[in-house]
Amino acid sequence: MERPTTIPPLAILAQATLPTRYGEFRTLVFTVEGDAREHLALIHGQPSGKERVVVRVHSECITGEVFGSLKCDCGAQLDSAMREVVRRGTGIILYLRQEGRGIGLTNKIRAYALQDQGADTVDANRLLGLPDDARTYEAAAAMLHHLGVRSIELITNNPEKVRALEELGIQVAARIPSLVPVGTEARRYLEVKRDRMHHLIPEREAVPQSVAHGATGSDDNRP
Ligand SMILES: [Zn+2]
Known part of the structure; x- marks a missing residue:
């Protein structure tokens, strides 16, 4: 598949403040x-004109992020990135609507059905006649360009994503490894790791302790 190397024109359709359990963002x-x-940008602080802005370019995964699927670690990745952006005081989450690695x-879900029958994630895509990874990043590059970010530190374990953004003219000053593996090249490893981390994942995706604690008003739910 040809990867786009030019930045397309961008349109902002709407924007507002978005308070989250991690901190306040402009969306x-x-x-x-x-x-x-409709892609989404979540901006914390004032990244415009700055160098080394921490950025997570995250592709939609409804099963992992909304339903806590253990087939991937997308929910934990997003959670971790939002925490890191707020911790750093300035940063950007770009949420791209390319579900299922772009397919x-x-x-x-068809690929998941094949995996139920024993295929791994790559073979499942190939059996469906689909690429292993169909994601592209020109929308992300267009938004970073629009925001006037001079260089970024990208939270990712996926070198392909770094390369794709650089090809689109984004200066990636550093790569920040994500706490949990992700990306096509790590997928087999990820599945093994997923089985081993089975008990850790629900903790990572649970409501943060401070919120759960405040909501119940007791220590009963603490581990
Ligand atoms: Zn996922």
């Missing part, structure tokens, strides 16, 4: 030319 809905999907929700 922008945006699209890029030739792509009807869409239906194909992702």
Whole structure:
């Protein structure tokens, strides 16, 4: 698959303040030319004109982020990135609507069905005649360009993502390893790790202790 190397025109459709359990963000809905999907930017602090802004470019995963699926670690990745951005005082989460490594929700669940029958994630995609990874990053690059970020520190374990953004003219000053492995190259490893980390994942995706504690008003729910 040809990877885009030019930045498409971008349109901001709406923006507002978004308080979250991690901290306060400004959220922008945006699209890029030739792509009807509504992508999301979550901005903490004032990244405009700054160097080495911490950035997570995160692709949508409804099963992992909403339903706590243990087939991947997308929910934990997003959670960890939002914490890191707030911890650093300035940063950006770009949430791209390319579900299932870009193949869409239906194909992702079809691939899961093949995995139920014993195929691994790569073979499942190939059996469906789909690429291992169909994600592209021109929308992310367009938004970083729009925000006037001069260089970024990218939270990722995926060198392909760094390369793709650099090809789109984004200066990646550093790569910050994510706490949990992700990306096509780590996928087999991730599945093994997932089995080993089985008990850790629910803790990582649980409501933070401070919130749970405040909500119950007792120590009963503490581990
Ligand atoms: Zn996922």
